[in-house]
Amino acid sequence: MFAALIAVNGPLLITFFVMTKNSVEREMIAKKRVLLDANSKALSKALWDFDYDNLRKWATAIANDRDIFSIEILDDNDKSLALISKENSETNALNRENALFSKEITHVVDGVEHNVGTLRIRFMSSHISNAAVREVVKSAILFVVSTISVLVAALIANRFMITRPLLRLNAAIEATQRSGTRRKVDWESSDELGRVTSAFNEMQDRLDQDEAQLIRANRRLTFLYNNTPVMLYSIDSDDNIRNVSDYWLHATGYSRKDVIGRKFREFIHDDFKDEYLKNRSMLSDGKNETLELTSVFQKADGTCLDVLITETKDFDDSAHGGSSLSVMTDISKLKAAEAEILRQARTDYLTGLVNREGFADRLNAAIESSDGSDDIAVLFFDLDRFKWVNDNLGHFAGDRVLQSVTREIAQLLGEDDCFGRFGGDEFAIMLSCKSSKKRAVELATKINRTLNRPIDLGGRTLQISASVGISFYPDNAKSAEELLKASDVAMYRQKNSGRNGFCVFNEQFGKEASQQLEVKEVISEALANDWFQLHFQPIVNLETRTTIGFEGLLRLVHPERGVLPPLEYIRAAEQTGGILEIGDLVLEMGLDALERLQQSRDCQSAYVALNFSAAQFLPDLPSNLREKLTAHRVDPGRLVLEITETTLMQNSMGLDGLIEDIRKLGCTFALDDFGTGFSSLSYMHRFPVDTVKIDRSFIKGLDERSGIERTHKTAALIEAVVGLSQKLKLNVIAEGIETEAQYTRLVDLGVKTGQGFLFGKAEPLDTYLSESHTGRTETARLPNETLRNVG
Incomplete structure (x- = not known):
């Protein structure tokens, strides 16, 4: 501290000494000049009066000043009037250092200043310098004494106010380092060190609290790590196991000493090691942020465990090789459940x-x-x-x-x-x-x-x-x-x-299937482009050969292939569900035709018969039919719905109720292709139909070319059907009449109504409504009850 004080205050003290000495010297020289000025004025009277005795006495008195070396008075002609000098060895040695001060002596008479002489005083410079030094030394001694006093006081204060609390603070820090427990500083004051020690003590309290929290958190973390029902473990970059949780040991059956330091891959089943190492390599190379894969882990008892391994990248580089947190989850039950779900998903619940x-x-x-x-x-x-x-x-x-x-x-x-x-x-x-x-x-x-x-x-x-x-x-x-x-x-x-x-x-089936697929596509195009048309074949009264109705027959008119046979697309439509849309279209076109016939002068009483598929008999058919009949404003009694025995057989459940609801609207039903099914008579008895249509295969059997025996059998069957129908009050229509011989034979057998090429093929309705066919399409005027039986 003294060295620091000297180093800092030394240059200041020297500077102070020099400046003070110079200042004192200047001040003393100024005083000498004042003395010179005063004596020159005092001597002016003596010189003016030529009073040389008083002049020498005054010079002698002036020379008594210890700092004056010599004094000389000259007259106005520079003639020495008085000279007093202090000559000795010391003064002679210092003569060269003396300072000469000269002043003209003037005397004022009647307001006029007269030069009467010159006063020369030589001062000893050493005396002036020594006097300045003495003055400076006094100040320096006073400065040094005061500085030392302040320093001593500061040292004493530093000892009690700074050093002691700092020593206590240092002792507390060293004690904390040695014992590991927090030590506080026993010091209280209101100064800066008091605030420092107070902050230190507060810091120690906070550190105690933080350490306690860290200890609790570490205990909690350790507890969670070991007891969380998930297998936690850590491995380094070389796949060495660094740590495992207690639950990991419990689940795998190993002890901690058996696994720490071993390669994790050693516990993976051989069939899954390559996949594990591949994923570990991708994780180490930075290609993946995490590793996640399912594998098979070998337990201590030799059994295997299905596990999901999830591993993060190295997060702890404080130790050599780094460390990662990995999770191994037992998914054996999940695998079993997945297998069961897969089995159930691929198993029919009923069988x-x-x-x-x-x-x-x-x-x-x-x-x-x-x-x-x-x-x-x-x-x-x-x-x-x-x-x-x-x-x-x-x-x-x-x-x-x-x-x-x-x-x-x-x-x-x-x-x-x-x-x-x-x-x-x-x-x-x-x-x-x-x-x-x-x-x-x-x-x-x-x-x-x-x-x-x-x-x-x-x-x-x-x-x-x-x-x-x-x-x-x-x-x-x-x-x-x-x-x-x-x-x-x-x-x-x-x-x-x-x-x-x-x-x-065989391959032919495949070709037919392809053709069927092609037909399905044609049906879609036909529905989209209005390729379907309804052609009408006349139904005639065989006794008068007049037209009483028309059967609407669907035709698909392809723009390139012409008219396609119905069997080619109807079956495909039934298999794909397109028959519903086609059936709705047929019903709409049939009602349009019936509306036109109703407006025609010659065909006002003609009815229209439409074929219905089994798929069309849905619960909403009666209501749908009612809406369409109302929209077209036609007589429901002039609409006949033809159904086949196949329709009755495939959709028998609830069909009789639908048929009855439709008959309540006023429509009638005809059983088409009668005699070709398995149980025609039972269906004719069970379902409320109004007309039976004898299939064309029976009509062909009436030709003589079929043989006499077959002709007789066919005639007997037709006669039986006619008789049975009359008993049941049903109308009979013969289909497929092509020759006059067939026509004559049917009339003889009592058949009242028929249709076939003999009376006209299926053509657009306009053909039968034209004037050229007026006579051919003249309709018999029949009462409603008769129309129902004919329908």
Whole structure:
């Protein structure tokens, strides 16, 4: 501190000394000049009066000043009048350093200043300098004494006010470092150090609180790390296990010493190690931010655990190699649940068989694993007339039938065969073996034989049958989808050929299916572009040969292919659901025609007959028909709806109620193609129809070219139908009359009404409304009751 004080105050003290000395010297010299000026004025009178005695006495008195070396008085001619000098060795030695001051002596007489002489005083410079030094030394001593006093006081104050609290603060810091516990400083004051020690003590309190919180948080974190029901662990960049949680050890069965330091990959199942290492490499290279994969972990007891591994990038680089936080989640139950959900998603709930998706997967797998040595056969079948079971016996009975079929067919299959239900009454079987073609035919035969046996439904016996389609891989298809489609096509071919049997797919079926698809596309275009037209064939009174009505027959007039045969597109429309839109269009065109006939002078009483498909008999048909009849403002009694026995058979449930509701509107029904079905008489009795139309196949049997025996049988059948219809008060219409011989024979048999090429082919309505056909289309005026019987 003294060195610092000297270093700081030394230059200041020297500067002060020099400046003070110079100042004192200047002040003393100024005083000497004042003395010179005063003495020069005092000597002016003596010089003016030539009083030399007083002049020398005054000079002697002036020379008594210790700082004056010599004094000399000159007259106005510079003649020395008095000279007093202090000559000795010391003064002589310092003579060269003396300072000479000269002053002219003037005397004023009558306001005029007269120069009377000169006063020369030589001062000793050393005396002046020494006097200045003495003055400065006094000030310096006073400055030094005061500075030392202040320093001593500051040291004493520093000792008590700064050093002591700082020593205590330092002691508290050292004690904290040694013991690890927070020590406070025992010092209170209102100065800066007091505030510092107070802040230090507050900091110690906060550090104590923060440390306590950190300890609690660390304990909490450790507890959570070890007890969270998720397997937590840490590994370094070399895949070495750095730490594991207690739950990880509990779940895997290992002890901590058995796993710390070992490679994590050692615990991964061999089948999954490559995938794990690949993902770890991508994480280390920075290609992925996180690692997430499912794998199989080997537990301590040798069992395996399905796990989901999630690992972050290294987050702790404080230790060599870094460390990452990883999570291993047991997903064994999730895998099992997923497998169960997948099984249920691919299993039919009613029969326990695989569903369409599950069957397709098995079929795809068989095709992919096929090496060409084995053939794959698919048998696709559905139950004939199963809809009748649901409609008449209820869905519960239908379910029992399906379960019974499943049990019976399953007994015919081997362990490697795949048996599935596609929904409804559709089933499929896959065979994969070297003799699959032969075995498929044998199995189809067994299925037909088995399903022909009666089924007991709790006191009620039911007999069903099946139509089976068979296709082979790779002969008929190259993929599972194509193979199923081929067997489906073969099954429908069998169903259309009489049911209750099997059919093997061939290439011709595929061509026909393609043609059917093409027809479906044509139907869509026809509906969009108004290619459908309704042509009308006259229905005549055979006794008078006059037209009493028209049957509307649908025609598809293609702009390039011309008129397409109805059978070519009607069946496709029924399969795709387009028949509903077509049927609605036919009804609209038929009512338009009926409205035109009603406005015609010659055809006001003619009726229109329209063919209805089974698909059109929906619950809203009566209300829909009522709206259209009202919109066209036509007599409902002049609209006849023709339905076939097939329609009655396919849609028998609730159909009689729909027919009755429509008849209440005033419309009538005709049973078309009568005699070609399985139970024509029962349908004629069960359903409230008004007219039966004898099929054209019977009319052809009346030709002599058919043979006498057949002609007699046909005539007897027609006569029986006429007689029965008369008993039931039904009208009879003969279809397909083409020759005069047929016409004459039908009249003889009592048939009142007929239609056919003999009376006119189906043509646009304008053809029959033209003047050239007026006589031909003259309509009999019949009362409403008669019209209903004729309708």
